[in-house]
Amino acid sequence: MTAFGLASIVKPAITEVLPFKNEKDKSCSQATSIASGLTELAATAAIFIPLNKRIDKASKVLEKSSGTFFSNNIKGTEHFKSLTNRGTRLLVLIPLNIARTKLIKPILKKVFEKKEESKKRKLDKWA
Numbered sequence: 001m002t003a004f005g006l007a008s009i010v011k012p013a014i015t016e017v018l019p020f021k022n023e024k025d026k027s028c029s030q031a032t033s034i035a036s037g038l039t040e041l042a043a044t045a046a047i048f049i050p051l052n053k054r055i056d057k058a059s060k061v062l063e064k065s066s067g068t069f070f071s072n073n074i075k076g077t078e079h080f081k082s083l084t085n086r087g088t089r090l091l092v093l094i095p096l097n098i099a100r101t102k103l104i105k106p107i108l109k110k111v112f113e114k115k116e117e118s119k120k121r122k123l124d125k126w127a
Contacts, residue, residue: 008037027112028104034111035103043096048088055084 012030020026059077062068069076 006037007040008034027108031104031107031112032100034107035100038103039096039100043092047092048085051088052085055081
C-alpha cells in the first residue's frame, strides 16, 4: 500500500510543483506514475500475496519431507522461496509493463484533459 501511495499520489504531487519546459511532459510523467502505482497494486493483490502464501505452505511441506534436499534445511527452503518469488516476478514483468503502458493513455484522457478544461474555464472566466 505504501508503494501505491508513493507512486500514485506523492510522486505526481511533487511533479506538479517542479518546473517542466513542456506541460505535456509533466502530464505524461504524472500519468506514468499513477499507472505504475495502479498496476503494482493490482499485481500484488491478485498475484503476489496469494502466491507468497502458497510458497510458504510449499516450503513448510518441503522442510518436513524426508529424503530431499529441503528436509530439515532452513537455508534451502529460504532459497526456494526467494528463487520462486523472483522467478514469478520475472515472468510477470513483461505483461505488467504492457498493462502499465496501456493505462497511460486512458489516465491522460480522464485525469489530465479534465484538468486542462478546468484551467481553460478559469481563464475564460477572467477574460
